[in-house]
Every structure is written in C-alpha cells, then in structure tokens.
Amino acid sequence: MKNIILHTRGIHCLRLPNIFRIIAVVVLGSILLPASPTLAHHGWGSFDTNNLVYVAGTVSSDGTWGNPHSYFDITVDSNLPASTPSDLEIPEQLQDPEDSTRVKAARAYNGPHKELEVIIAPPAWSGMWGLDRPLEVGERFQGVGYISREDDGLFRPVVFWYGDDNTPVNQVLGNRLPVRAPLPGSSTDSGDSPTDSGDTPIMGTDVLELSENDKSGDWVVWTVFGVIALAIGVGGFFYLRRSNQRN
Structure with a gap:
C-alpha cells in the first residue's frame, strides 16, 4: 500500500496509509451532507404539515x-x-389518539389538479409495512398526507392504502405524525382545550414547531460522522503507537 508523508512538529517523518486520506474525504462529505438538496428532500419541511389532506384515485403512471x-x-x-x-x-404505528384522530379528520383534497404526483418512502421502508412492489397503473390508491409548499401538484402521504383491500402502509419515522397540527375546526384562542360536539376535549391540538422526523436526517448524519471520527481517532492512536514501538 502506498503511503503519504505527514510532517509535523515533534514527528519528523510519520507515514500514514492512504486509507486515512479516504476516511477524511468521507468525513468531509458527512459534514457537507446536511446542506445537500437530497437530504433536505428527505424531511417534511417543504410540505404543508399544518394541513393533513385526504386524496383518493387510481395510479396513472408506472413512476x-x-x-x-x-x-x-x-x-x-x-x-x-x-x-x-x-x-x-389506521396502521398500528399511527394508532395513538394524538395521530389517529388527525388522520381520520383529514379534509378531502380540494386543489386545482386532476392529477397528483405522489412521493413515498423507499422500497426498504415501504416493504416493512407490506408494500414490496411498485403500484400498478389502474390500481386503487388512497392517502392522508401533505401537499408540497413549493409544488402544489406534489403529495406526500403519512399513510396510504392501496389495492381493492385497502392495505395500509405507514410512511412516518418515529411512529408519529411529523407535526400534530390543530384539528380542523378547532380553536385555541381562548386558551381552553377545544372540544368536539360533546364534552370530551379533543386531544393534542398543540402545534409542534419541530418534530422528531424533521430532525431525523441531521441525527443520522451526525451519528455517522461521530462513528467515522471515532474510528479515525482510534485507528490513528494505534497506528502512532505501533510506529513509536518500531522506532
């Protein structure tokens, strides 16, 4: 293996294998990754998470x-x-009353588009909840989720149902909605808990400014960064120790 020469004070000729240079590049990439558009797209920040909507229709493209x-x-x-x-x-992951109440109360889509582009989780995630194949043209689709703030023709579900059997597929990390926004028709202006047609308060009308799902991308990146940095530190320590023993 080729080596590179690193000159430092106190160490006149320290040879580091190229693998450390490669790891350094990976670490740098991990630092820059949070700023990339791809990672940003994984989050829910570009969607109107204050308004859950229900859509239904048929798949019209192979996608x-x-x-x-x-x-x-x-x-x-x-x-x-x-x-x-x-x-x-409602899938098991969203059956908490704070979430299921909101999913069931989602108002029907009333936007201008007769067709919507749907974005769902990657195959590995959707497959965990029963969808291990692409949806077919003409197949039934129903979903509850959010419309993009940047493209009102783009819909991202938190849960969707497909086929004649309406098989549910969870789409959220952390098993909760990204934002538990106020329920349709509720009001918190008076400071009292809003109620439905009876006397039982509706649960969870508080708005979470930043959900666990919004932070999940950064958490994963910095975890990976920490592991790589630790590996570099441990590897460097043993490499220096071995070099000193040889000298």
Whole structure:
C-alpha cells in the first residue's frame, strides 16, 4: 500500500496509509451532507404539515420505484368524501389518539389538479409495512398526507392504502405524525382545550414547531460522522503507537 508523508512538529517523518486520506474525504462529505438538496428532500419541511389532506384515485403512471424515494402519478377521484373514510384501517404505528384522530379528520383534497404526483418512502421502508412492489397503473390508491409548499401538484402521504383491500402502509419515522397540527375546526384562542360536539376535549391540538422526523436526517448524519471520527481517532492512536514501538 502506498503511503503519504505527514510532517509535523515533534514527528519528523510519520507515514500514514492512504486509507486515512479516504476516511477524511468521507468525513468531509458527512459534514457537507446536511446542506445537500437530497437530504433536505428527505424531511417534511417543504410540505404543508399544518394541513393533513385526504386524496383518493387510481395510479396513472408506472413512476419510479427506488431510492431515495419512489414516485408515481394518480388521477384524483372527481367526487371525494368530506374527510378520510371511517372504514380505512389506521396502521398500528399511527394508532395513538394524538395521530389517529388527525388522520381520520383529514379534509378531502380540494386543489386545482386532476392529477397528483405522489412521493413515498423507499422500497426498504415501504416493504416493512407490506408494500414490496411498485403500484400498478389502474390500481386503487388512497392517502392522508401533505401537499408540497413549493409544488402544489406534489403529495406526500403519512399513510396510504392501496389495492381493492385497502392495505395500509405507514410512511412516518418515529411512529408519529411529523407535526400534530390543530384539528380542523378547532380553536385555541381562548386558551381552553377545544372540544368536539360533546364534552370530551379533543386531544393534542398543540402545534409542534419541530418534530422528531424533521430532525431525523441531521441525527443520522451526525451519528455517522461521530462513528467515522471515532474510528479515525482510534485507528490513528494505534497506528502512532505501533510506529513509536518500531522506532
């Protein structure tokens, strides 16, 4: 293996293998990664997380099945129910009342587009919850999620249902909604807990400014960075120790 020469004070001729140079490049890439558009796209920040919407339709394109996300188009039904149909099964990961209440209360999409582009999690994640293949053209699709702030023709679900059996597929990390926004029609102006038509307070109308999902990308990056930095430090220590013993 070729070596590079590193001259430092107190160490006149220290030979470091090229692997350390390669690792340094990886570390630098890890530092810069949070600023990349790809990582930013993994988060929910570019979507209107204050407004959960329900969409339904049929898959109208083969789309892309792969990493970092899968894409396909749907033709939106001309007549949508007012909100999420009550007979749709909420996946186990979103059955906490704070989340399931919001999913069930999502208002029907009323935007200008007859077709929407749908972005879902990569195959490895969707496959964990039952979808191990691309959706087929003409297949039934229903979803609850968010419209992009930057492109109102782009929809990203937190959960979706596919096929004639309405199989549910979880799409969130941390098993909770990215933001538990106020429920439709609720008000917190008076400082009291809003209620439904009865006397039971509706749970969780507080807005979380930054959710665990929003921070997950940075957490993963800095964890990887920390592991690599630790590996460099440990490897460098033993390399120097071995070099000193030889000398």
